Amino acid sequence: VLWAALDLWPDLEQAVLIEASAAVRRIGEALATEAMTARIAWLAGDVTIDLAGLKPAELVTCAYVLDEIAPASLPKLIDRLWHLTDDTLLVVEPGTPAGWQRILAVRRHLIEAGAHVLAPCPHEAPCPLAAPDWCHFSRRVARSRLHRLAKDADVPWEDEKFIYVAASRHPAVHPPQARVIAPPKPGSGKVLLKLCEKDGSVDEKLFTKRDGEMFKTARRLDWGDALPE
Ligand SMILES: C[S@@+](CC[C@H](N)C(=O)[O-])C[C@H]1O[C@@H](n2cnc3c(N)ncnc32)[C@H](O)[C@@H]1O
Known part of the structure; x- marks a missing residue:
């Protein structure tokens, strides 16, 4: 998560990491020393008990x-x-x-x-x-x-x-219209998307060239992407 956060926000100022295992903390600290400029505090602790002082x-x-x-x-x-x-x-x-x-x-x-x-x-x-x-x-x-x-x-x-x-x-x-919740099934001039919709339903929807701009958007979407409003 720390590496992913730094990919997204290279100017991340500070991170606090809580890890119960001393061995994992040691490895994490060693890996992070070379890679990070953010201020990182590695805390020993059990997250079910030791979050109070944060x-x-x-x-x-x-x-x-x-x-x-x-x-x-x-x-x-x-x-x-x-x-x-x-x-x-x-x-x-x-x-x-x-x-x-x-x-x-x-x-x-x-x-x-x-x-x-x-x-x-x-x-x-x-x-x-x-x-x-x-x-x-x-x-x-x-x-x-x-x-x-x-x-x-x-x-x-x-x-x-x-x-x-x-x-x-x-x-x-910008709440999305829907989320793609399975790998898209593309075909010639069409794509079938399994969508979780804004109204709380789930649906398989076929988009074809007839859908114009909507088809162009739909065929670019991948599993996990949001379908914009
Ligand atoms: C599968 S690893 C995931 C580590 C990290 N969050 C990641 O995404 O790479 C789970 C970690 O949670 C730690 N852990 C498990 N129970 C914990 C607890 N109660 N308090 C703090 N750390 C705990 C384990 O020592 C282990 O390093």
């Missing part, structure tokens, strides 16, 4: 961590993270059915606390998907030689599946 931040994130926390501790943790959020809270989990369920619970909890959902959902209605379907996205990640060796893998990439919710103190400035 100052609020514009962006608070919790990525790939809920899976490692006892389910009974999650509501209180989300309350604490939201309390620390001046603007946006981003929670990311592995893109599995269980990860989706955890994100749905976080989403419900944050909506009840008055948060505005920024993404991925273009609405705050209950999720329209039902098992065995589940909401998730995917990014192709390059594997280094070391990465391949560690995983005993052949191909030089892997598809990382993830699910997330971004919630804010403020409503979205």
